[in-house]
Amino acid sequence: MASSPISPPPAELEISRQSRILAALSKKLIDLDELRMLAAQGVPDGAGVRSTVWKLLLGYLPNDRALWEQELTKKRSEYAAFKEEFLSNTVGRSCATRGLEGHGEENEELVDNGLLRRSEITQEEHPLSFGKTSEWNQFAEYSEMMEQVDRDVKRTHPDMHFFCGDSSFAKSNQESLKNVLIIFAKLNAGIRYVQGMNEILAPLFFVFRNDPDSKNANFAEADSFFCFVELLSGFRDNFCQKLDNSAVGIRGTLCKLSQLLAKYDRELQHHLEVTTEVNPQFYAFRWITLLLTQEFNFADTIHIWDTLLSDPDGRQETLLRICCAMLILIRKRLLAGDFTANLKLLQSYPPTNIGHLLYVANKLQ
Template structure:
């Protein structure tokens, strides 16, 4: 089936004669999960406000949907299906996103009366785990995590720099990653986990509720565990060739493209532009390196709100990225197409996500 939805606004990056293609290693976990330093993401309906923490806010004129969201969050029992629909349509903002993400991830129960007790128990449990397991952590792992955190969104003051708040944020993220590593010795720490954690910790730390923001480290840990439970197998090299490994997921992406745009699929197959050359990073890092940071949160609204799970929606968005670039890809050769997909061009985010939702699923 060929998906025809018109031609989106797709801004191609300027060509650089000296730029080399990144041939990602599939067998290992080295360059495949390194940070994409030169991403040029879409600038949609967002603007940066203030300084200090580098907070980001969406610009929205949809007061009706805002009222609907406020109503849903005020109910004694949250209607998760309604919340998923609101989040999926892009109607979250910095005021509500932290609470909605916690609900979508199952960290908060649907019953509002249970929130306070659930949060208190989880935060106490996190403190106990830190006290028990983070005594004398492995210096080599600490060093690797610290190096990766130093490279996490260096253009955003919240994560980078020498101010005390930035250092505290990196310290909290270090604790989360160390504790996750300690509790999952078969996987350990893998470069790129820091990038998956970053949007979660940012959203929870910038919660306008001061008590929640002050407990962002504990809450982020449990939310991170939930996100990773759906994608951690992609970080495990021993599972690469299994039914839950990265190779299987890349094959599913190829099948999804074939079912929705066979002409484009065949063109990329003939050129040998294989998914492992570009989509390995897309999938493993949940698209955190392909778009600007404020747009990542909008994409994650969709990923987390999908009732079938993060991975199902992730594959749809990845396939939509190919479909939306079909005009350029069909004209391109191996080199130009790989360069385009490894440095995905600027695109209208609403169009991309709408395309993802309208794809025909594979059986």
């Protein structure tokens, strides 16, 4: 079927959008409002511009191009310092060393036989101490977190050679993901590492590691860390267990999704939550906390994130609109389904046209 004169073929639209984004990026002072508007419609896969666009959308790069090199050098150096500080563990040695400090010749004998007198070991230095400030207890928690991060990273997109496999490239990428997640956890004691954060980090690292500029690609780990921190800052309340039952926690967010669906499709909201008793927490908990990374293939997730990252002040609102659009797009099947059918459908969302999904989401203003 011939294309309408007023509806250019997708290839022409792609070229036009790419040229407009390239023009926006070429300015000395980048108009972020213009860039957000263009990126919200999708960033073309060609020309390797997505890496730069995402860094601008997340505030990692300033809008003044003249400051880019200075800012990148500063941030990458800061990340190197984080790695030096947080990716080495000397708890056992530090505890033993402190126990021996200041005891002169007497400790020479203690070192020789490898024993410390009971009087020399404080409560907080005792290996069996459960005190929160006990370094041994902190070491145990740290080791447990490390194991969880390692397990999750190895499960990240097992179908992609970029993330999984025995190649040195895949193993190097896994190591970078682990480094970022561990440093984030150490710097954010109130949240630490929450299972699934690896899935949120993965698209960022993939895009930055595939930057055609080799220098940028080589610093993908550092760049991903700061962009990951910025992205999560808008969703951190969903990961804080203490806020789970508050208006700003994950339950409050799920309630907002229910209210949004009721605003635009009361019949569907009633059928899901009253008639079939399929509440948002049964399916949308994963949608929201993992930013839709598990509901679509990786390429589609990247395109969804072009839109998601384009709203600096309301990324959560944008995410909720996309979730609501997902429900509306399959409303006929949901209205015809019972609890079992609807739950299965929502927990394994069917393939869909991402462009149409984002178009519907944009209409929910």
